Amino acid sequence: MSFNYKRIVVKIGSNVLTQSNGLPDQHRIASLVDQIVAIKKQGIDVILVSSGAVAAGRSLITVSDKFDAIAARQLLASIGQVKLINNYAQLFERHDILCSQVLVTTEDFKGRQHYLNMQNCLEILLQHQVIPIVNENDVVSVTELMFTDNDELAGLIASMLNAQAMIILTNVDGIYTGNPNDEDSELIKEVSGNGVDFSSFVTTGKSQFGRGGMITKSHMAQKTAKLGIAVHIANGTKEYILLDVLNNQVPHTRFIPDKTASGKKKWLAHSEKAATGIVQVNAGAKAALTSSKATSLLPVGIVDVLTDFKKGEIIKLVDEQQKVIALGIAEYGADKTKESIGHKNQKPLVYYDYLYLLS
Numbered sequence: 478m479s480f481n482y483k484r485i486v487v488k489i490g491s492n493v494l495t496q497s498n499g500l501p502d503q504h505r506i507a508s509l510v511d512q513i514v515a516i517k518k519q520g521i522d523v524i525l526v527s528s529g530a531v532a533a534g535r536s537l538i539t540v541s542d543k544f545d546a547i548a549a550r551q552l553l554a555s556i557g558q559v560k561l562i563n564n565y566a567q568l569f570e571r572h573d574i575l576c577s578q579v580l581v582t583t584e585d586f587k588g589r590q591h592y593l594n595m596q597n598c599l600e601i602l603l604q605h606q607v608i609p610i611v612n613e614n615d616v617v618s619v620t621e622l623m624f625t626d627n628d629e630l631a632g633l634i635a636s637m638l639n640a641q642a643m644i645i646l647t648n649v650d651g652i653y654t655g656n657p658n659d660e661d662s663e664l665i666k667e668v669s670g671n672g673v674d675f676s677s678f679v680t681t682g683k684s685q686f687g688r689g690g691m692i693t694k695s696h697m698a699q700k701t702a703k704l705g706i707a708v709h710i711a712n713g714t715k716e717y718i719l720l721d722v723l724n725n726q727v728p729h730t731r732f733i734p735d736k737t738a739s740g741k742k743k744w745l746a747h748s749e750k751a752a753t754g755i756v757q758v759n760a761g762a763k764a765a766l767t768s769s770k771a772t773s774l775l776p777v778g779i780v781d782v783l784t785d786f787k788k789g790e791i792i793k794l795v796d797e798q799q800k801v802i803a804l805g806i807a808e809y810g811a812d813k814t815k816e817s818i819g820h821k822n823q824k825p826l827v828y829y830d831y832l833y834l835l836s
Contacts, residue, residue: 479724480707482641484522484603487513488631492648493713494529500536501529501564505714509646510568512719513608517574522603524638525565525576526611526631533557533564554615565610575607580614583624586633587751589789592744596637603638628694629747632701636743641734643706644722645694646713651730652695668699669733698732704746705737745791745804745833752793752804754786754811756826763796766803767834773825774805774832776817785811794827806831 489509496502506529513523531550534557540549562578569576579602585595602609611634613624624630628645635643655662698708711722711729721727738746758766762778774794783799786792787810794803805827807814817823 480642482521482707482723484524484638484640485516485723486524486526486631486635486638486640486643487719488526488627488643488645489528489713490627490645490647491528491532493646494527495532499532501532501561503564506564507568508716509713509719510565511572512717514569514572514574515720516723517606517608522638522640524599524603524609524611524634524640526627526634527561527565528612528627530554530557530561530612530615533560536560551616558612558616561612562610569608575605576610577602577607579609579611581611581630582614582617583750586637586744586748587791589744592637599634599638625693625697628697632697633747635701635706636704636747639737639740639743640706642709643698643701644709644711644719645698646711646718647691647694648712648714649691650712650728651710652691664728665730666728667731667733668695668702670735698730700746702732702734703738704743705734707734708732739830741806741831742833745806745831748791749793749801749804749835752791753784754790754792754807755783755795756792756814757781757783757795757797757799758802760797763802766794766832771829773829774803774827775821775825776814776823777819777821779814779818779826781818782811782815787811792827801835803827803832803834805833 494501494506513525517523531553534553537556537560538553540552565576579599581595586592599609611630613627613630631643631645649657650664652665653662654665694710698710701708709722709729709731711718711727715727718727722729757780758774758778759780762774765772765778766774780797786807788807790807792805792807793801794805795801808824808826808828814826
């Protein structure tokens with residue numbers, strides 16, 4: 478049984494694109510481009526989220542040890558991004574296909590208008606049969622502005638563009654019940670729902686050249702699947718991996734998608750870093766919000782405003798132990814909220830349609 482997707486996001490990690498000496502693996506990059514072209518010829522939209530700028534930079538320049546890690550990364554990424562995108566452009570050109578460069582930071586996903594502008598940009602590229610190649614803008618992204626890694630970015634893009642699937646290519650076959658190198662570790666072929674605590678058996682080590690470990694991948698995959706997008710984690714070092722994953726002909730880990738969430742909820746799901754205000758709710762409100770019934774947040778369930786916010790901004794809802802339980806869009810600002818705390822028959826601060834519950 479093959480998967481009949483109309484639109485997919487393919488994320489290629491640094492450990493797939495990079496040789497053991499830290500330099501780009503030209504043969505593998507060319508092979509992946511050939512596979513993306515073959516998929517595109519089947520009428521499937523493909524958005525590529527590609528790491529590898531730092532590795533490409535490393536092939537061009539040597540950075541002195543006297544510079545700190547962030548400065549070195551900025552230098553290598555800035556030089557390497559040009560080489561990386563030119564490399565992709567030449568490879569796609571062989572097939573008469575255009576690709577484009579889209580560099581983003583977390584700031585681009587914060588305001589709703591900014592988010593929609595980026596969505597429109599990517600949609601028009603796809604309508605013109607262009608392959609968008611998305612990467613984090615490492616030149617301006619320093620620690621507090623960074624995505625956790627490109628898995629997080631790929632999840633955002635998949636949600637934004639209503640993709641049916643996201644394929645994350647790494648250097649192992651998927652998620653295992655322990656260290657992939659241990660004989661008694663088994664590959665988990667399917668994951669459904671939120672009932673799996675990956676931290677109990679997934680090793681926390683990061684890849685040699687990437688920022689994210691398998692724990693990050695599994696949490697991001699769960700979050701994305703919850704929004705109605707299937708996620709496949711597979712071994713990008715294997716020949717024909719993308720085609721084999723789509724034809725379900727290779728062992729890998731697949732996260733089964735829930736029912737599709739609305740566009741607003743998809744935006745909210747990835748916007749925790751964009752939240753400005755923090756509102757504390759009581760146990761009754763927490764129980765109502767987390768029940769299976771659709772519930773809005775009313776002022777009667779609010780205990781306190783911990784951080785100020787304006788109307789239309791994203792806010793975090795925390796319980797009495799200050800654990801984040803949901804993200805929402807504020808219907809009015811912090812001042813009005815403070816005035817109506819605990820009062821009945823007031824307008825909701827967050828309507829259910831603009832509320833995303835963190836599991």
